[in-house]
Amino acid sequence: MEFFLVQLLNGISYGLLLFMLSSGLTLVFSLMGVLNFAHASFYMLGAYFAYQISTKVGFWPALALAPLLVGALGMVVERYGLRKVHRYGHVAELLFTFGLAYLIEEAVHLVWGRAAVDYRIPPDLDGPLFTIITSQYPTYRAFMMLVSVTMLVGIWLVLTRTRVGLVIQAALTHSQTVEALGHNVPRVFMLVFGGGAALAGLSGVIGGNAFVTEPGMAASVGPIIFVIVVVGGMGSLAGAFYASLLIGCLQTFSVGLDWSFAGLFERLGWSMTPGSPFAPLWEITLAQTAPVLPYLLMVLLLIFRPRGLMGTRDG
Amino acid sequence: MAEPATLRFAPLDLGRVLLWGATALVFVAAPLVFRQGFALTLMIQMGSMIVFALSYNMLLGQGGMLSFGHAVYSGLGAYATVHVLNFIGKGALAFPVTLLPLVGGAAGALFGVIFGYVTTKRAGTTFALISLGIGELVFASVLMFPGFFGGEGGISTNRVAGAPFLGVTYGPAIQVYYLVAFWCFVSMIAMFALTQTPLGRMANAVRDNPERSEFVGYDTQKVRFLQLVLSSFFAGVAGALSCINFEIVSDENVSALRSGGVLLAAFIGGIPLFFGPIIGAIVFIFFVVALSGFTQAWLLYLGLFFLAIVLYAPGGIASLLVMHLPVIRAGRLRELAWPYLLAAAAGLVAFAGLVGLVEMVYRLSEANLDPQMSIAGIGFDARAQPPWLVSAALLGAGLVALRFATRFVGERWAAIQQALEARRA
Numbered sequence: 001m002e003f004f005l006v007q008l009l010n011g012i013s014y015g016l017l018l019f020m021l022s023s024g025l026t027l028v029f030s031l032m033g034v035l036n037f038a039h040a041s042f043y044m045l046g047a048y049f050a051y052q053i054s055t056k057v058g059f060w061p062a063l064a065l066a067p068l069l070v071g072a073l074g075m076v077v078e079r080y081g082l083r084k085v086h087r088y089g090h091v092a093e094l095l096f097t098f099g100l101a102y103l104i105e106e107a108v109h110l111v112w113g114r115a116a117v118d119y120r121i122p123p124d125l126d127g128p129l130f131t132i133i134t135s136q137y138p139t140y141r142a143f144m145m146l147v148s149v150t151m152l153v154g155i156w157l158v159l160t161r162t163r164v165g166l167v168i169q170a171a172l173t174h175s176q177t178v179e180a181l182g183h184n185v186p187r188v189f190m191l192v193f194g195g196g197a198a199l200a201g202l203s204g205v206i207g208g209n210a211f212v213t214e215p216g217m218a219a220s221v222g223p224i225i226f227v228i229v230v231v232g233g234m235g236s237l238a239g240a241f242y243a244s245l246l247i248g249c250l251q252t253f254s255v256g257l258d259w260s261f262a263g264l265f266e267r268l269g270w271s272m273t274p275g276s277p278f279a280p281l282w283e284i285t286l287a288q289t290a291p292v293l294p295y296l297l298m299v300l301l302l303i304f305r306p307r308g309l310m311g312t313r314d315g
Numbered sequence: 316m317a318e319p320a321t322l323r324f325a326p327l328d329l330g331r332v333l334l335w336g337a338t339a340l341v342f343v344a345a346p347l348v349f350r351q352g353f354a355l356t357l358m359i360q361m362g363s364m365i366v367f368a369l370s371y372n373m374l375l376g377q378g379g380m381l382s383f384g385h386a387v388y389s390g391l392g393a394y395a396t397v398h399v400l401n402f403i404g405k406g407a408l409a410f411p412v413t414l415l416p417l418v419g420g421a422a423g424a425l426f427g428v429i430f431g432y433v434t435t436k437r438a439g440t441t442f443a444l445i446s447l448g449i450g451e452l453v454f455a456s457v458l459m460f461p462g463f464f465g466g467e468g469g470i471s472t473n474r475v476a477g478a479p480f481l482g483v484t485y486g487p488a489i490q491v492y493y494l495v496a497f498w499c500f501v502s503m504i505a506m507f508a509l510t511q512t513p514l515g516r517m518a519n520a521v522r523d524n525p526e527r528s529e530f531v532g533y534d535t536q537k538v539r540f541l542q543l544v545l546s547s548f549f550a551g552v553a554g555a556l557s558c559i560n561f562e563i564v565s566d567e568n569v570s571a572l573r574s575g576g577v578l579l580a581a582f583i584g585g586i587p588l589f590f591g592p593i594i595g596a597i598v599f600i601f602f603v604v605a606l607s608g609f610t611q612a613w614l615l616y617l618g619l620f621f622l623a624i625v626l627y628a629p630g631g632i633a634s635l636l637v638m639h640l641p642v643i644r645a646g647r648l649r650e651l652a653w654p655y656l657l658a659a660a661a662g663l664v665a666f667a668g669l670v671g672l673v674e675m676v677y678r679l680s681e682a683n684l685d686p687q688m689s690i691a692g693i694g695f696d697a698r699a700q701p702p703w704l705v706s707a708a709l710l711g712a713g714l715v716a717l718r719f720a721t722r723f724v725g726e727r728w729a730a731i732q733q734a735l736e737a738r739r740a
Binding site for chain 2: 029033035081084085088090091092094095096098099100102103105106107109110111112113219223226227229230234284288289291292294295296298299302303
């Protein structure tokens, strides 16, 4: 029970972080049709910027400054890079962001080195918040949840209650009509791309010190958020939300469990020896399969429900 | 390119025979010209990369499928090869090493059937994401089954196995070169022939307009599936060749880095043309093997080069070359010489500034490196201000000059095109 509660809370906080990442990706995808391969790189940049700023002026300014910097960088990328390749079609745009991801990773190597940097949880947020039965729940995890939820409510309000948000929503489906009404749609694109990058940057700021800030962090989280976008259904924000929580919980739960088929057979009364047929397959524990579970989920979903959880596009 | 009004069936036209003959000659003569051992290892790697990049282009260029997981097929083909090779080495199996690429190819095609069933259900961006997911799935699984895949260390082997055939043992590198050259040449012909088959043509149609292809009565998913299986066969051949060359297969062979590499190679060379990826593979291996010896930042340069191609020449190097054919035919290439020279000079200045900045940043970020450094024989201290100012000035001036130079190139180019157009009309 205790294990379940703690893992559930961890899973939800991880899932919310994933949703902060995938929401920006999904918004940019549905608005511009561009799958931003460098999205996870913005996440990484957020963490590194926050580390750099926090060594100078502390964590709290970094929490605000780093996402803004990443957002500004995102807008520059959209304005001077993506907009140029737009006329060559979606494949060129995807490849542009793919090359950008390479470039950002190498730039991080060059500037901050190949080893992980010492980006730590600020002392105000270090330590336990409350105790569940016997395990202590860290304050920082709760803080992560708080930031994610605040941010998500903020985005929801901006998208549904403000003029800009309504223009964005209209541009999602009828960009030409919106343009004909006199709105500057390319600028909306730039803002949304920058906003998505800033969201990724913010996830990096709060995720970088909860996990680890290293040059490989973009490559490890990138495929996961793409899986989320596919599982949730391409372009569906609600789908991305459920998929993020699902995969967040799936990963945190499976890491903590050492169940295996061999154990199951043992309980059923069949003993397993290393000589049994397919023995290596049965002896793999659930914890070992944690890294592949999201991909397996994606493959299964594609076989049985190709449009994703809440997707509307079938193409 | 203008299509002929009526299609002729002429599989053996003279130009084609000459072209392939010349290619074969290059394969045979290359090691006689470049005699150093380093050149030989470079050419062996280029050979297997050419097969890999061409097989990748069967997906991206010919079938419109942007794959981020193509290394899966070459890597699993390499794993199959390494196990068969080890069986031969133990004497448990009598199979000529010469034919091992067929084993790799068969394994690649088998996994192409398994994974292709899932991936080719969708096209476009979704296909790209699923291929990425499959790539990650296989990469993570490789570490989960150390019994078969050898864990982190991989599986090593010895290519000198079985009975030598006519004295060929594949011990010396030159024999490996000719093995790779042979399979590379055969695969090139086979892949080119495939583009001329009805399936190859339908793959083009499905790439350009899937809806119409369905109206004509073709199942687009089936076309994509067949194209992917054939492509993974050749990827497997490439994997087997690299397995024979390096005598080791590890998780790196199926990694996202490999998949990304082949995408870069094919795109840099040029995906709209059949021979584009051949150029791309040669350039790519040159970057990877030759440049990585000089600088730690080679991936950065490769990434910048790739971005430049995506932004300014989406048809790759091959398309740039082909664009000049009519100009050469009209005898007006000389008019472009000055603009090109100026642009090259400006580009070189900007590049020198960039290299200076990048290498200095790198020197300072790695604490254990000496800040006293030298580039192209010029020694300086990376902590001092002047080299930074000089590099930044070079970069800035070079970029400004490049802007003017490209405008100059553009004007000349437009004038020549207009003249050619007028003559045609």
